Amino acid sequence: MTRSQRGAPRVGIVYLVGDRLWIDATPIARAETFGGFAFHQRDHQEFWKQLVNQGAVPSTEHDEFPRGRVSYDKKSGEFTLLADHCILVKKSVVSKILSRMRLPARDTKTSEESRYRCPRCQRRNR
Numbered sequence: 001m002t003r004s005q006r007g008a009p010r011v012g013i014v015y016l017v018g019d020r021l022w023i024d025a026t027p028i029a030r031a032e033t034f035g036g037f038a039f040h041q042r043d044h045q046e047f048w049k050q051l052v053n054q055g056a057v058p059s060t061e062h063d064e065f066p067r068g069r070v071s072y073d074k075k076s077g078e079f080t081l082l083a084d085h086c087i088l089v090k091k092s093v094v095s096k097i098l099s100r101m102r103l104p105a106r107d108t109k110t111s112e113e114s115r116y117r118c119p120r121c122q123r124r125n126r
Contacts, residue, residue: 009072009079010101012040013047016066016087017057022047025101028072038072066118070101070108079103082113085121 012025024040024047031038048062057065068083081103087093088110098105 007102009103010040011038011070011072011079012101013042013044014068014070014083014087014097015044015048015051015057016084016090016093021093021096021100022051022057023097023100025070031072033074036074038074040069044069064118066121067116068097068113069116070097070103077107079108081108081110082116083110084116084118085112086118088112 008027008029010025010027011031012023014024015022024042026032026040028038032041033039044067045062048057051057052059066084066086068081068087070079070081072079081088081094081097087097094110097103098108
């Protein structure tokens, strides 16, 4: 990774396990592109398996904890954090995600995404 890529905004996936944030990300220049969007190629399930194998997280299903994804719209120049409600209501967690992924706050929108709902949020929304 070049020096400019280390400081560049990233796209990727996130998990919130307790109060610990786990991020797997790719600099924009190395991201995959599909339909005008840049995104991180690895999926949540694959990243979770790695974390379990490292002993970093509990050995459970990958969708037991709040998660999300950051993508980049190449046309509008906006980043989007799609995530579980449990992540988005914690402003300090959102700030950490923006900081660690080097995302510009004014060009990053956030939105809940049903496919990233943890079991707690699924029960709440019934």
